[in-house]
Structure formats: C-alpha cells, structure tokens
Amino acid sequence: MAEVEKQLPLSPQDGGRSECGEEPPDGGAAVGIAEPAPPSTGSPVTEELAEDTKKKIDVLLKAVGDTPIMKTKKWTVERTRTIQGLVDFIKKFLKLVASEQLFIYVNQSFAPSPDQEVGTLYECFGSDGKLVLHYCKSQAWG
Amino acid sequence: MSLNLDTEDDFYLEENRFKQCCAEFIKHSQQIGDGWEWKSIKDFPDGYMSKTHFQMKNGNAPSIFKDSTKESDEQTLTHVEEALDDSEVAGICATSEVIRYEYHVLYSSSYEVPVLYFRACFLDGRPLTLDEIWEGVHECYRARLLEGPWDTITQQEHPLLGQPFFVLHPCRTNEFMAPVLANSQRENRNINYITSWLSIVGPVVGLKLPLSYAKLVSEQNTKTD
Numbered sequence: 417m418a419e420v421e422k423q424l425p426l427s428p429q430d431g432g433r434s435e436c437g438e439e440p441p442d443g444g445a446a447v448g449i450a451e452p453a454p455p456s457t458g459s460p461v462t463e464e465l466a467e468d469t470k471k472k473i474d475v476l477l478k479a480v481g482d483t484p485i486m487k488t489k490k491w492t493v494e495r496t497r498t499i500q501g502l503v504d505f506i507k508k509f510l511k512l513v514a515s516e517q518l519f520i521y522v523n524q525s526f527a528p529s530p531d532q533e534v535g536t537l538y539e540c541f542g543s544d545g546k547l548v549l550h551y552c553k554s555q556a557w558g
Numbered sequence: 559m560s561l562n563l564d565t566e567d568d569f570y571l572e573e574n575r576f577k578q579c580c581a582e583f584i585k586h587s588q589q590i591g592d593g594w595e596w597k598s599i600k601d602f603p604d605g606y607m608s609k610t611h612f613q614m615k616n617g618n619a620p621s622i623f624k625d626s627t628k629e630s631d632e633q634t635l636t637h638v639e640e641a642l643d644d645s646e647v648a649g650i651c652a653t654s655e656v657i658r659y660e661y662h663v664l665y666s667s668s669y670e671v672p673v674l675y676f677r678a679c680f681l682d683g684r685p686l687t688l689d690e691i692w693e694g695v696h697e698c699y700r701a702r703l704l705e706g707p708w709d710t711i712t713q714q715e716h717p718l719l720g721q722p723f724f725v726l727h728p729c730r731t732n733e734f735m736a737p738v739l740a741n742s743q744r745e746n747r748n749i750n751y752i753t754s755w756l757s758i759v760g761p762v763v764g765l766k767l768p769l770s771y772a773k774l775v776s777e778q779n780t781k782t783d
Binding site: 480481482483500519521524525526527528529530536540550552554 | 697730733734736737738740741742745747749750753754757758760761766767769771772773
C-alpha cells in the first residue's frame with residue numbers, strides 16, 4: 417500500500433480545509449458493518465461538506481509517552497485509508513527515521529493491524545462524530 | 559483488576575498476572591472462535607497460549623532482500639479467514655501453497671514479559687526458512703527488519719517443547735508496552751496486557767487480532783465507569 421504521496425494524504429481541519437484531490441478509494445467499502453448515522457448537527461465544517469462525510473471520517477490524533485505532539489491534531493481521512501498509511505503519514509510529519517516504529521492504538525490500548533481501514537475503526541470505536549487514535553513511537557525491537 | 563506496580567516505570571508483567579490475562583484473552587477467543595487455547599505441560603506448572611492457522615502463499619513472492627527500493631504492493635500471503643482442518647485445506651488448493659502457522663505465547667521469567675514463539679511449515683511438513691518467514695512479514699515492519707533482522711526474529715529452542723521455533727525477541731517489550739500501560743494507568747482504564755501486546759507484535763509475524771478484542775476492553779471499562 418505504498419502510494420507515492422505528492423500531496424498530503426490527509427486533510428487538516430485546522431486553518432481551513434484544502435480539497436487535496438486525493439486518489440479514489442482503493443476498492444471495497446468497509447467490510448460488513450452497516451453505515452453509521454450521519455454525524456450530529458452543530459458541526460459547521462461537517463455540514464459544509466455533507467457529501468464528503470460518507471467518504472471521509474474525522475480523526476483526532478493524540479500522542480502517548482515521549483512521542484512528539486503533532487501541531488495539527490484533527491484530520492479528515494478517507495475511510496479506506498489504512499493504519500499503515502496513517503503510520504507512514506505521521507512518521508513523515510514527525511520526521512521519524514525508518515528504524516523508529518510508530519504504533520497507533522484504538523481505545524488507548526489496542527493496535528489494529530496495519531491494513532485495517534480507518535472507516536471500519538470509526539464504525540467500531542468512533543464517538544461524537546470522530547475517531548480518537550493514540551500514537552506512540554518506539555524502537556521496538558533489537 | 560489493576561496492575562500492581564512498584565514504580566511508575568516498572569510495567570513488567572508478573573507471572574500470575576500473565577496467566578490471568580491469558581485466561582481472559584482465551585475466554586474472548588472462544589466467544590468469537592479465534593482459535594486460541596491454553597496448553598499445559600504435564601508435570602510442569604508452566605503453560606502457554608497456542609493458536610494454529612493456515613495461510614495461502616500467492617504464487618512466487620519476491621524475497622524482501624531483493625530490490626527493496628522497488629515498491630511492491632503484492633501481498634505475499636492471503637489470510638484464510640477461518641481455521642481449517644488439514645483435510646479441508648488440502649482439498650481446496652495445492653498442498654505446496656498452504657502454510658501452517660503455529661503461534662505460542664510463553665512467559666519469560668528473565669525478562670518478565672510475554673514472548674511470541676512461532677513456526678511455520680508447508681502441509682507436506684517442510685518447515686519455512688527464515689527467508690520465507692520474512693517474506694510473510696508485513697511491509698510496514700520490513701524497514702526495521704532489514705536493518706537488523708537478526709536482532710528481531712531469531713531461532714531458538716522452545717523452552718517447553720524443546721523444538722526449534724522462531725522467536726520475536728523480548729528484550730524491548732517493556733519499552734513499547736510502558737507508554738501504553740502508563741497511559742492506561744493515568745486514565746484509570748483496565749487493559750489486558752496480553753491483548754495490547756499481541757496486537758502490537760502479532761502483525762509483525764502475520765498474526766492479526768480481530769477488532770473485537772479491543773472492544774472487549776472497552777466494554778469492561780464502561781462497566782467499571
């Protein structure tokens with residue numbers, strides 16, 4: 417799943433949205449689970465881009481431990497983006513070297529497998545219209 | 559059940575706690591049919607968690623040591639969703655294409671952490687070579703492995719069975735578990751050490767945990783809140 421990303425694969429929510437003309441979903445919607453109800457009202461950003469709410473979900477990234485905190489924490493991510501894609505993105509954003517591992521957790525404790533789609537995670541663990549993911553860097557093995 | 563810790567930095571897993579976590583984990587595994595079992599050794603107080611499953615190898619997969627600069631999207635292995643009997647598997651596809659993976663979770667008293675042992679063989683009994691094992695490693699972990707494969711996956715004698723297994727070295731386990739545990743302690747959440755640990759190390763060697771294990775933790779937290 418290593419796409420050559422010329423643009424940011426994620427759209428930041430802070431400081432205005434930019435429609436990044438992202439590549440279409442890789443194919444296949446999230447597996448098996450019914451679509452969630454549309455996000456609750458009161459979020460002007462979401463209402464603005466109503467047609468995108470089906471394709472993208474809101475993600476809040478939180479750092480764990482000594483991991484650098486990302487300046488932008490709120491992102492809009494395509495449902496079909498995988499954990500691996502998100503890991504690659506955060507690693508580039510934080511300028512981590514290849515030997516540093518980055519782990520992403522749901523529920524602050526469980527690391528989904530790298531090819532898990534964020535859309536599925538949102539449906540299982542999302543609340544208040546967003547998916548909270550914790551990330552942590554580590555030199556895991558050696 | 560909260561962890562009984564001496565210091566904030568001390569998140570080692572005590573052996574009884576290891577067994578408790580495994581028991582909870584296996585209970586959930588049984589509920590969802592994920593195939594984990596507890597195995598005891600006669601005359602030994604020790605035991606371990608074990609799971610066997612089958613994967614199919616897609617054609618000729620390129621070795622990760624060839625041309626790592628070339629981006630390859632090709633999945634070398636396809637997961638078979640459910641555990642299959644040997645006879646069922648042989649009936650579906652050529653014997654040489656199916657790999658039988660066996661994963662064991664043991665406790666290491668010297669490191670005070672769980673350790674993942676695994677081995678793999680084709681249905682005709684031929685064991686996979688270390689190279690073939692590495693081909694099954696998920697792409698996102700390959701960069702690290704390429705820099706020091708011998709540091710990460712080694713071949714050792716299984717402490718209880720005495721047979722050669724591959725092992726994911728445990729010496730850094732505490733390092734990557736500590737932030738997760740510290741965080742959960744701060745947030746006053748109960749987490750299952752084994753579930754968290756296995757969710758992290760499993761994918762490195764082709765072992766995925768269904769998401770429902772994570773939801774289990776969540777439900778427990780809801781009940782205690």
